[in-house]
Amino acid sequence: MSTALVRTAPDRERAAHRDPDILRWLGGYTSSAVGDSVYYLALSWAAVQSGTPAQAGLVTAVSAVPRALLMLGGGVVVDRYGPRRVVLGGTGVRCALVLAAAALLLLTSPGLWALGAVALLFGIVDAVFLPAAGALPARIADRGQLTRVQGLRGLATRLATVVGGPLGGLGVALGGTVGAFGLAALLIGVSLPLLFGVRVRELPPDDVRSDGTPSGRTPSGDLRNARHGVLAELRDGLRHIRHDRVLLPLVVSIALGDLGFVGPMNLGLTLLAEERGWGSSGMGLVLAGFGVGAGAASLLLAWRGRVPRAGRVLALGTIAGAAAIAALARVPSVAGAAAVALCIGLLAGLGGALSGALVQARAGAAYLGRVTAVSTLVGFGVAPLTFPLVGWSIGAWGTGPVFAACAALCTLSGALALAVRPLRRAELPR
Secondary structure, eight states, X not given: OOGGGEEOSOOOOOOGGGOXXXXXXXXXXXXXXXXXXXXXHHHHHHHHHHSOHHHHXXXXXXXXXXXXXXXXXHHHHHHHHXXXXXXXXXXXXXXXXXXXXXXXXXXXXXXXXXHHHHHHHHHHHHHHHHHHHHHHHHHXXXXXXXXXXXXXXXXXXXXXXXXXXXXXXXXXXXXXXXHHHHHXXXXXXXXXXXXXXXXXXXXXXXXXXXXXXXXXXXXXTOGGGHHHHHHHHHHHHHHHHHTOTXXXXXXXXXXXXXXXXXXXXXXXXHHXXXXXXXXXXXXHHHHHHHHHHHHHHHHXXXXXXXXXXXXXXXXXXXXXXXHHHHXXXXXXXXXXXXXXXXXXXXXXXXXXXXXXXHHHHHSOGGGHHHHHHHHHHIIIIIGGGGHHHHHHHHHHHOHHHHHHHHHHHHHHHHHHHHHSHHHHTOOOOO
């Protein structure tokens, strides 16, 4: 990596919204996230046009399989080559894949197998890209700004959700599916020059070995033991988590919360709207309530910059959010469901930002990729694979019992954070 793109001196800490590196990162992250939203809409639209709704669901879900299988290895790649380099390479490959999908649709009438292949390749790249994207903020921000950066990231995510759908629909209306894929590729590509200008901080001396490689990393010249080196680095990263009194319970708590949250707030919400007869407009209002709540939490954290007693707030917020998830399936009206969803979004946005900031604050700089991969594995890789089980369970028992079971998992997540003293008393850096 060029030394011109490395922060060699600890600059005087400044607010995240005044840091040029963080602003460049935020612009690139936002553009890429909006492009992702447009891509997934275009992919699902193309799949629906080529097959049945069930087949389209399989195509859009196939990306989760390589994420679940390969993300831990992706974390090793991130720590070996650095999150900035991996983010740049992953962004370029993702842009090329979306362009290839547009060209495929323009030149031929691809079947579901071709769209599935694009989704599968996108998921393989995501297995490396997502840990890198999660690890990069901690390498560019001052430690005291981690919470504010997570708040800014949450705002970008909410913006991508709100803007991505209408933009994708406009792309389909004006240029068909080809136009939507082209727009997605443009948005992802725009992030490249912004991310290229981001400088990262040098690893602390304790995280660098005498041969110049980060701790836990096998020297790149030892090609004969490459496979063994990857496994050794992965084991080293898992040991790093296991031996940290905060990281281990935090990672387990995040996994339990993701398992309980992702199913009901994605597929479960669609089936709830169908069961209640709310229609697509009613579901849209509930989703809007969730988005407003999550956006408000992100805005609060971006403005405040730090939350005292972060571990305790995370635990109590998770338990309160679990109660709201269980209540959502019991509310008969759209207006009431939207109000409950707003509370869920507020609590989930707060908990997600705090857990992300705590992970980045506790992880050693040389382990950020591996720790990020472990902490996000369930949310991005495993939980989406549970959608068929969630759908089958709702069909067999209804939304109420399934939402209650998922809420119990979230409650267990918060109870664990509350019961483990080091996590309960964890604080974010000042």
